[in-house]
Amino acid sequence: MYEFVTGPLAWLAFAVFFVGNIVRLVQYVRGLDWKLDRVTYSVNTSFGVRGAVRSILYWLMPFGTHSWRDNPGFTVLVFVMHIGLILTPIFLLAHNIFLQERWGFSLWSMPDALSDAMTIAVIVSAVLLAMRRIALPEVRIITSAYDYLMLAVAVAPFVTGLIARYAFSHSEPWLIVHVLCGEMFLIAIPLTKLSHFVLFFATRAQLGMDYGIKRGGMKSSGINW
Amino acid sequence: MPEGILCNKNKVTTLEQLQALLADKSGKQYYQEMNNLDVDSKALWDMIQKSCKSRTRTWLDICTHCGLCADSCFYYLANNKDPKQVPSYKIQSTLGQIIRRKGQVDNAFMQMAMDTAFSKCTCCTRCGVYCPLGIDTGVMFSYLRGLLFSQGFTPWEMKIGTGMHRIFRAQMDVTTEDWVDTCSWMAEESADDWPGLEIPVDKENADIIYTVNAREPKHYPEDIAQAAILFHVAGENWTVPSEGWEETSLAMFAGDWEACKMQVESVYAAMDRLKPKRMVVTECGHAYRATVIEGPYWVGLATGKPPVESLHYVEWVAEALRTGKLKIDPAKKIKEPVTYQDSCNYIRNGGLWEAARYIMGQIAEDFREMTPSREHNFCCGGGGGLNGIGRYREQRNVGLKVKRDQILATGAKLVIAPCHNCWDAIRDLEEVYEIGIRWSFLKPLLINMIEVPEHLKPAE
Numbered sequence: 001m002y003e004f005v006t007g008p009l010a011w012l013a014f015a016v017f018f019v020g021n022i023v024r025l026v027q028y029v030r031g032l033d034w035k036l037d038r039v040t041y042s043v044n045t046s047f048g049v050r051g052a053v054r055s056i057l058y059w060l061m062p063f064g065t066h067s068w069r070d071n072p073g074f075t076v077l078v079f080v081m082h083i084g085l086i087l088t089p090i091f092l093l094a095h096n097i098f099l100q101e102r103w104g105f106s107l108w109s110m111p112d113a114l115s116d117a118m119t120i121a122v123i124v125s126a127v128l129l130a131m132r133r134i135a136l137p138e139v140r141i142i143t144s145a146y147d148y149l150m151l152a153v154a155v156a157p158f159v160t161g162l163i164a165r166y167a168f169s170h171s172e173p174w175l176i177v178h179v180l181c182g183e184m185f186l187i188a189i190p191l192t193k194l195s196h197f198v199l200f201f202a203t204r205a206q207l208g209m210d211y212g213i214k215r216g217g218m219k220s221s222g223i224n225w
Numbered sequence: 226m227p228e229g230i231l232c233n234k235n236k237v238t239t240l241e242q243l244q245a246l247l248a249d250k251s252g253k254q255y256y257q258e259m260n261n262l263d264v265d266s267k268a269l270w271d272m273i274q275k276s277c278k279s280r281t282r283t284w285l286d287i288c289t290h291c292g293l294c295a296d297s298c299f300y301y302l303a304n305n306k307d308p309k310q311v312p313s314y315k316i317q318s319t320l321g322q323i324i325r326r327k328g329q330v331d332n333a334f335m336q337m338a339m340d341t342a343f344s345k346c347t348c349c350t351r352c353g354v355y356c357p358l359g360i361d362t363g364v365m366f367s368y369l370r371g372l373l374f375s376q377g378f379t380p381w382e383m384k385i386g387t388g389m390h391r392i393f394r395a396q397m398d399v400t401t402e403d404w405v406d407t408c409s410w411m412a413e414e415s416a417d418d419w420p421g422l423e424i425p426v427d428k429e430n431a432d433i434i435y436t437v438n439a440r441e442p443k444h445y446p447e448d449i450a451q452a453a454i455l456f457h458v459a460g461e462n463w464t465v466p467s468e469g470w471e472e473t474s475l476a477m478f479a480g481d482w483e484a485c486k487m488q489v490e491s492v493y494a495a496m497d498r499l500k501p502k503r504m505v506v507t508e509c510g511h512a513y514r515a516t517v518i519e520g521p522y523w524v525g526l527a528t529g530k531p532p533v534e535s536l537h538y539v540e541w542v543a544e545a546l547r548t549g550k551l552k553i554d555p556a557k558k559i560k561e562p563v564t565y566q567d568s569c570n571y572i573r574n575g576g577l578w579e580a581a582r583y584i585m586g587q588i589a590e591d592f593r594e595m596t597p598s599r600e601h602n603f604c605c606g607g608g609g610g611l612n613g614i615g616r617y618r619e620q621r622n623v624g625l626k627v628k629r630d631q632i633l634a635t636g637a638k639l640v641i642a643p644c645h646n647c648w649d650a651i652r653d654l655e656e657v658y659e660i661g662i663r664w665s666f667l668k669p670l671l672i673n674m675i676e677v678p679e680h681l682k683p684a685e
Binding site: 027028029030031032033034035036037038039040043044055059066067068070071074078133136137138139140141142143144147150193195196199200202203204206207208210211213214215216217218219220221222223224225 | 286
């Protein structure tokens, strides 16, 4: 079982993740229509590129935009969770040891204490974000079960990872559950709302181009996100 | 398929249709007929499949429901933070539902969607500036208005407005003759005080072609005279076209894209015919948005730009002040505290905040910014056609509270609003809330402030 989930199933998960995300991006770009969207994407390109880059970079910066600054608590939770979600699995020592064993290469690994802290931070952030959904009426009204499911799918590998590491010291069943959760997360990214993993860049670039080319970008220094 | 006599899926293309609509006071019969209007779900779904592509679908799909758009919406704030006013909720429960149900929605749903699209969103696009994923709900509501219009679900005044554009190429029943007569009347009226002043009609190869909002010839002809005086003092070589002089677009508010195209084509035709170097449009926000920002796309101009370089009035004023074509008499600058209403259409969606600041720096001694301001400013409360729709007057008046409080916080009693819709909304908010403010376009203020060269003054 362990061999299967870390072998063929892992390959499948990574294939869906990479191919799926590329397909999502390609589909997005192919579906853009300069007349319907009313943005000359391929004319006035320098303004478009400038707008897209500004639109992405400001929003990738914690407190880089009015919206992030107006909501400091939320901003901290969102950045802590997303940074943890992305960096922890890539630079986790155990993952890199596994990589070395299987494929003969590994990446830089972070100290276990740091990865533990980041894992816990991801879980705490997710719990607080879930509570925020319940507590704030303006978020509650737009929240559906799907939103909680997405949070759960994203956090499950971290919870099960911690359990596998501490509660049941490297017990195989928990390790299998952990790997399955990770694979589920990878597969879910291109297939669900978690596709904002790549589509964040697409939609941000699009609106940036819209503002950069059409909505004032050629007559100003650019919108102050 | 039940279709009303007045409320139906047909476009208003004849004077008879238009007059019948106008005769229906407040749209009483029109809205009664709307209750029986069938939804052609197949046509609706066909239209969505043709026009709703990855941009809009992705916006609807990946919204993470974080709620950051809530506080960005002036309607949400004005309605005591009613969760039903959260932009994400409003669009997901209307456009989102229509798409999820593949167009299988009923009359009641369409009326709810119409009420939401017009009385809970002015398409100010502020929420798009506050969304981490760059989801522009205002743009989606504009798209939704187009879907609703195609099915006959549009407010009575919007139906009339689109008919006006189709028939008169103007948002009001102003004919070419009316327009040209008004121009010569205003030139005559101004002649005594401004010797040599002209309003040249259809002059070819002028430096500037000047275009307006139909309300000016219809209700505020002095605005045309004021524009003429300022061009005259600035020594501009300018003209107005006899046809293609109207830049506004109620069709844009209604989502009647066909009529939008017809309207801007008339302006672009005037540009082609008269070959001016540049175009300047009056102090109107949505006119600029329609003709300069969106128009090229409706017509299919691959450059995304109008046929000639086009300026909003504030750009022209800023340039005239910078180059010294217009000079402000320092003694006549505005002394009292004064604030400026940033119009969504040419500020947030047009990038012209610096021109506005430059002008204020030149004409005011105590200029006070609203908070927030520039591209982050709140809609006046009357955008998106809302000022003109009787059915939603109450909701509009509630929405005005945000602008009222912004103005009060500046301590200024004078609000400069170089946008017809903003100007109306601020006038109405004074009428409703009586906060003791005055409001003005730039033109009348400038005329009282500029230095007039001796040779342009009337002989004693």
